[in-house]
């Protein structure tokens with residue numbers, strides 16, 4: 001979709017929003033899949049209510065993009081524009097055990113920065129790619145830890161009220177790869193309360209998790225992490241592996257031979273390839289185990 005109306009273009013500049021025509025979503029997602037559309041990069045949170053009003057009034061559909069690391073985007077000319085936050089500097093400010101973090105901050109860099117200041121708790125999340133906002137939205141977790149545990153306050157743009165709101169921890173529910181945020185809420189900033197721990201100790205935890213991840217996940221390849229959520233008490237990866245599906249492919253979309261719940265883009269996979277691989281694997285698991293796998297990856301259809 002192209003924003004070409006000169007009045008809208010002028011208003012975007014007034015709102016301090018950078019307009020990039022024909023951005024390729026394959027460059028903005030870890031899977032390296034996705035068509036093209038206009039990208040609107042937001043430099044000031046405060047402009048969001050006016051920006052969203054502008055888009056709605058002019059019937060311009062839109063989606064919010066975080067780090068693009070858990071996302072499968074459709075092919076071709078996309079029927080909506082994409083909004084993304086600029087990262088503010090500094091993106092992490094510490095105050096005792098509280099970390100004030102911009103949603104556009106890189107999750108791994110934030111964890112490392114806190115660790116160097118003797119604040120721990122999130123060692124398991126170090127290898128999870130993406131932004132802090134993306135991790136928050138879906139309550140990212142690994143190795144027994146999840147980001148929701150440490151959240152004290154979240155600043156969010158709520159599409160429903162068209163306002164920026166600050167939610168306290170008791171107003172948000174964090175469950176396994178799920179939160180009570182609405183799909184069109186946009187994470188802006190978070191305050192985390194982290195336990196004090198000596199850097200050396202945190203580093204040891206980080207090393208252990210990194211080693212486990214390196215030995216079991218296809219880190220060097222283009223992926224969106226795990227494709228399916230684990231059903232209660234079972235591992236989706238183990239079930240897919242037991243069916244002998246590692247290496248199964250549709251075009252360049254392939255079930256990783258390292259971890260069966262990671263589907264990789266081994267070359268120039270299209271969204272269509274990846275979608276059919278997902279559907280095929282889901283059907284086979286349903287047939288053999290009677291389990292209906294739910295997507296963990298977020299899908300934006302064209």
Ligand code: EPU
Nearest residue numbers: 142143144216225226228229230235237238241258259260
């Ligand atoms: N397994 C296999 N074959 C495979 C993959 C796994 O037999 O191809 C077995 C493993 O040997 C292990 C069990 O299944 O006995 C569980 O595997 P693993 O420890 O890798 O955990 P997982 O349940 O597959 C979950 C998260 C990961 C997270 C790891 C580590 C989900 C859907 N996945 O994977 O998160 O990194 O635990 O905590 O919750 C993600 O969210 O994108 C993600 C990758």
